[in-house]
Amino acid sequence: MWPEAWCRVGPILAQVGVVAMKWLGLMDDQSDRPGSDPAVPDQALYQEFLKFLDAREVSDEWGWETDADGRVTWVSGRYGELAEGLAENIVGRHLVEMLDESAGGDGPVRVAVEALAAGRTFTNITCGLAVGEKRSILVSLNGKARWGKTHRDREASFLGFRGIGRNVTRAFQRERAWRDLCQQNQLLAATIEACPVSISIADATRPDCPLIYVNPSFTHITGYAFHEVIDTNCRFLCGPETDPVAVARIREGLRSAQPVSVEVLNYRKDGSTFWNEVMISPLVKDGVVVAFIGIQNDVTEKKLRQSQNQQNQKLEALGHLAGGVAHELNNLLQPIMTYGELIRDRLPVGDEATIRQIGRILASAEKARDIVRNVLSFARNDAPVPAPVVLAEALREALDFIGGLLPATVAVKVSGIEDNLGIGRINAVELTQVLTNLINNAVQAMVGRGAISIAAVGGRLNASAAVVAGVLPGNYCMIQVKDNGPGMDHTTLARLFEPFFTTKPVGQGTGLGLSVVYGILRSWGGAISVRSVLGKGAEFTLYIPQQDDVGSDGNGQDSGD
């Protein structure tokens, strides 16, 4: 039912509407249709027009029209608002002139220009449109080519374009920003994935802060794959020897949401340990800690190097001190030995008791002299001149010599002396002394009963192996002396090569044996390392540098490698 008012104004509006719709290109030009009368619109058409008016009110598109030359003849009322430009800036000008390549966007202006030039209908061309003085926007244009003829024309002629336009500047900017963000995120993700430093992210919003991300370096360092650690707290890296104080510091950092950095002994998946330099920082969003970013760095080699350097410095200092004391003792021992001998030689024959007592004094003095010489050997103050020696031969000779001195209850098994030991710039007597001290040490540790195995190989130590051994990378003869004695604890291992350090009861050892070994090996440019677990024996490895240039200094013999 039509309201009365609408019945009155309806026909008038309908006529206006038809005219307007023609203008807007929403109605076919029916002026040439026989029998049609624009003055009498039907109700259906009128309804369509009203719908159009309503839609136009809320549409974010504007209408536009050009004449056959492409000159803009009309833009709809919301143009100014939607395009943020004035209608008079555009009406009357050629549309092609206003297309702006520099406005950006991916719309090909060329396509629009061609379509406009060819009088061809086009849709969804996105291009720049100059809407004012030095101001362009990005628009999406649809244009319908209008062809028509009046009853006077024989053929239809091009009348111009009608279409709609939409300002897509903001949408495009949003899209571009989104695309840039995606690219940045991809770059960031790829960077984190490829980062040689281990990175992990823990969710601070969930109980127990489970891991939600680890990068491949984390897997590389710890041996745990992504799927094995996700949704678990990273305390799985801790083990029996992890320092609880370090763990407590991490926990405190997490609790107080403060960055924390600690070095902690962690365990890989295979149970091996590594020193982990952990840095944890809270990720705060809107005042709330949402995640903890962890950076893990395997600093095992660095720690080893540090501890090796500290050990070396300590031993150097001790050696210097010992050297000074030893030289003082040399001078003090001289009168004891000289007068002792003189008194002994003057004693009447038959005074056996006094002769024996003086003998004790002299024996003690000589023992003291030997200790001093050993200390000097440790301090590298008394080094015999080394010479090129065929190591395999020297080793066999030394072991032959030592073999004769060992108790029958100790089995020495020489499991392999390879021929590629090469030439070493050493002193063969010192090598015997080194092995004697090591084997004596083992025999004493085993309380005279047990098995010692000895093996020797030649080979190259790469950088990381050299760091562990405490030598420079290069070719080495490596002699291994292994016993099945009681082994040593960490405290003993740490002090093993210090002079006067002994685990033997007072009076049973000078505590110089292994420090002498250490001093001799260092004087050859070599090193000694020890591995031991309490209750599981000990394994000493001697590293003797192989001489590369045998011919220039040596006797030309080759060990056959």
Next chain:
Amino acid sequence: MAKILVIDDMDDVREAIATILRQENHAVTEASDGRQGIAKFQVEAFDLVITDILMPEQDGTEVIMALDGMAQRPPVLAISGGAPKMPAYMALHLARLKADATLMKPFKNAELLEKVNLLLARSV
């Protein structure tokens, strides 16, 4: 019997050496540092000079150099126990360049006498 000059700043060591030599009927003159030693052999001829290497004032190497400048140079036995910054083997290594024999402290009486007799026999 020979005339022997013993130079050592350590009194106990010097006296001990002198005692051994006197027991062997040598005429021993003692000096407690290099300067004194040089002064002695410049006014008196010796068959043998035994000198420590590391001494205050003038050291053993200076003693040997002073002896080298003499027309009739007696043989020299250099002895050393070293010092904190100069290992004995290094001191003796230096001395060996000019000395006729070296001995590292502490030595046995027999070792000393063996060297002394050797050098005296050579100089005869």
